[in-house]
Amino acid sequence: MDVAELRELLTPEALRLLDELEPSGAVSDAVALVSRLRKAGHPPALVAAVLTQYRLRRKAEAKFGPFAQRMLFTQEGLEQASRLRVAAVHAGRFAAAGLTRVADLGCGIGGDAMAMASLDLRVTAVERDEATAAIAAYNLVPFPTAQVAHGDALEQPLDAVDAVWLDPARREGASRLSSPDDWSPSLTQALAIARQRPGGIKLAPGMDRALLPEGLEAQWISVDGEVVELVLWSGALARPGVGRAALVLRGDELPAELRAAADSDDVEPGPLGEYLYEPDGAVIRARLIGDLARSMGGRMLDPTIAYLTADRPTATPFARGFRVLERLPLDTARIKRALASRGIGVLEIKKRGVDIDPAALRPKLALRGAESAVLVLTRSAGERVALIAERCD
Known part of the structure; x- marks a missing residue:
């Protein structure tokens, strides 16, 4: 704008x-x-x-719900803004740690600052783009404990704050900045700031894990099955003994979190059981699949694929479960006959670890019937397989 x-x-x-x-x-x-x-x-x-x-x-309603109807936005600011539910979780962490004066460095349209100010935290929201800073100021008018400063995050004095929140700009106009050195502030600069004060650094969930620093808590967050962000926490905001965490937010369910000191070791692969489990993306990103499998009494379906299998059903917020009805070789003609024999006319197709286009496969299956099922195309013990299944939930 x-x-x-x-x-x-x-x-x-x-x-x-x-x-x-x-x-x-x-x-x-x-x-x-x-x-x-x-x-x-x-x-x-x-x-x-x-x-x-x-x-x-x-x-913006997808991120901010009814609050969107009194807010103003820029296209870039909306794309990078945290969902309000996620921002509220972050704000709660600051409040629980007793950190009441926060500098939001790179506040964008002010979504995170809104969540913090709603908990009566005193927030100084800093934004270098003049138009975006004005938008943030408009959005924060209802919150008397928040103020907006137009300026460079790197030049903002931190003497008057207890903690910092950083959301580095990862876009420049319509272009996505792939190198952390080009972000504003850069990842190196953001980490330096987070070492001066307890802080949280919001990053893209797919960031190269080789860039994750030692000594900080890395928390991946998913909302309704979509991994939306990675946050690095420092100082009093980092929980003792937690190096990796997967926070799962789904619908009206209570938040669920899987935590560990470090990446977990995978469990051994084994034969396909009656149940198949697809770990939440946050669990996969955090590399906590092994811990999840052990908690369920499960095993890897294949050493290179993020599917788990078990002989008994387990209710868990960290994975979606399927009851396996039939296992077939990955052969289109045989899959078509098996689906026809079951009267499957509504089919969800999932794939992992195989080079097949579900959109190209679907018309070849000539689906007819009133029944529904899930078709999972994957590998089991190195073999390409098709699993006809039904959802457990």
Whole structure:
């Protein structure tokens, strides 16, 4: 967002129009909206600014829920912002550690600062981009314990704070910055700051594990099955004896976390049992599959594949379970006949460790019938197999 668009947006007329618009995701409604605003005599620049925010608010509902309807956004800021539920978990960790004065260095649109301020933490939110800082200031107006500073995170004095939260900018416009040296602040700079004060550093979940420093807690977080971020915790925010953690947030269920001092050793592979388990992505990223398998009395299906198998069912928040109905060689004709014999017309296809395109396979199966199933394409003891299964939950 450039400053000219920001000026159009931060006017009483634009904000009033934006708040009066009815939520809708339909393209035809958006087109009609533009036409209506133009006919009402609103300038094209104002209409464009309002329409952009209208669309971003619809998109932001996935992360911010109903709070999105009173917030403002930039496209880049929304993409990098933490989901509100995740931000609330982070804020709770600061509060539980008794750290009440936090510098949010690289605050973006202010989502994490909102969560902290909602717990009455005193937050100084720092953002170097002028337009984004103004957006953050607007979003934080309801929170008297938060203030926004337009400036460089690296130049922010830390004398008056107990802790820091860093979310390095990993994009520049439409381009993703792949090198940690190019982030703002860079990973090296962020780690240096987190050594001065207890801190959390939010990173992409797929970051190269070779870059993880010793002595910090690494926590991978998933929301409804999607791994959304990795956080490195330092000082009083890092839990004693915890080097790796997988936090699973799913629906209305209570948060569940698997913790260990370090990467866990895998368990030995063994024969396919009656049940197959797909570990949550956070567990896989944290390399805690072995600990999960041992807690379930399970075994690896294949030494190179992140599937577990067991002879008895186990309810766990850290994996999704399937009851295996039939095992077949990975042969399209045989799979087609087996599905037809069971009357399978609705099929979920999962694959791991095999080079097959499920979208290309599906029409070849000629699915017919009223029954549903899950088809898992994978390897077992080095052999390519197809497993017809049903979900346990």
